[in-house]
Amino acid sequence: MRYDVLTIFPEMIQGYLKEGILARAAKRDLIKIEVTDIRAFARGAHKNTDDRPFGGGDGMVMKPGPIYRALESVPRVAPESLVLLLTPQGKRFDQAMAWELSRQKQLILLCGRYEGIDERIRKLCVDRELSIGDYVLSGGELAALVLMDAVSRLIPGVLGGEKSTQEDSFEDGLLEYPQYTRPRVFRGEEVPEVLLSGDHEKIRQWRRAQSLKRTLEKRPDLLHHARLTPQDEAMLKELKGKVDK
Numbered sequence: 001m002r003y004d005v006l007t008i009f010p011e012m013i014q015g016y017l018k019e020g021i022l023a024r025a026a027k028r029d030l031i032k033i034e035v036t037d038i039r040a041f042a043r044g045a046h047k048n049t050d051d052r053p054f055g056g057g058d059g060m061v062m063k064p065g066p067i068y069r070a071l072e073s074v075p076r077v078a079p080e081s082l083v084l085l086l087t088p089q090g091k092r093f094d095q096a097m098a099w100e101l102s103r104q105k106q107l108i109l110l111c112g113r114y115e116g117i118d119e120r121i122r123k124l125c126v127d128r129e130l131s132i133g134d135y136v137l138s139g140g141e142l143a144a145l146v147l148m149d150a151v152s153r154l155i156p157g158v159l160g161g162e163k164s165t166q167e168d169s170f171e172d173g174l175l176e177y178p179q180y181t182r183p184r185v186f187r188g189e190e191v192p193e194v195l196l197s198g199d200h201e202k203i204r205q206w207r208r209a210q211s212l213k214r215t216l217e218k219r220p221d222l223l224h225h226a227r228l229t230p231q232d233e234a235m236l237k238e239l240k241g242k243v244d245k
């Protein structure tokens, strides 16, 4: 996967990429992240990238010229490479979308600033608009990093153990079960007996029940779209009975 991030704050992106999963994936050539400074494509003595809105009003609007030229400077590695605008007006990014995007060869991420970008960039250059949630950020940079993290960890080889993405929260629409490591007793709190039993089937059942219980308690909305077996349904019925009483 090649990502191209277009921003007026390139250091925000580069700083984050120095460590962690994205840095490791880049070192191993599983992903490539190129950051393009939109300001480098601004003209005039002041290299302005924004200007006052036609029609008046508060705030500034990102000028179309620098963004257009920055986009033109990005080499397209695949005919189907996507230009994504990060904006609170976009479709909400979720795990299903992360899987879909992880199959692309190139994602071009255009970081808008909150006040907005000239509408003609949307019309002429943008394939999709994405938001990471219903709140307002001052710019799309954090959203671009969130997207690259969530997408990259789905690319084969990026995570050490391939299996672990399958068990993540949201992959089957449920939250993850509780995890414990040593010591066996911490401040008087013991690790659940079943996890020490060595009975793998019993452990699997206990974990599934815990996932269901947690999801019911913390994110009942997720259960509408979860992939549930008949055993899961039976377990949920039992859990709901306990909650209601």
Ligand code: 6GU
Binding pocket: 085, 086, 087, 088, 112, 113, 114, 130, 131, 132, 133, 134, 135, 136, 137, 138, 139, 140, 143
């Ligand atoms: Cl993608 N951009 C901004 N500015 N705010 C956001 C967002 C994106 N997603 C949620 N809030």
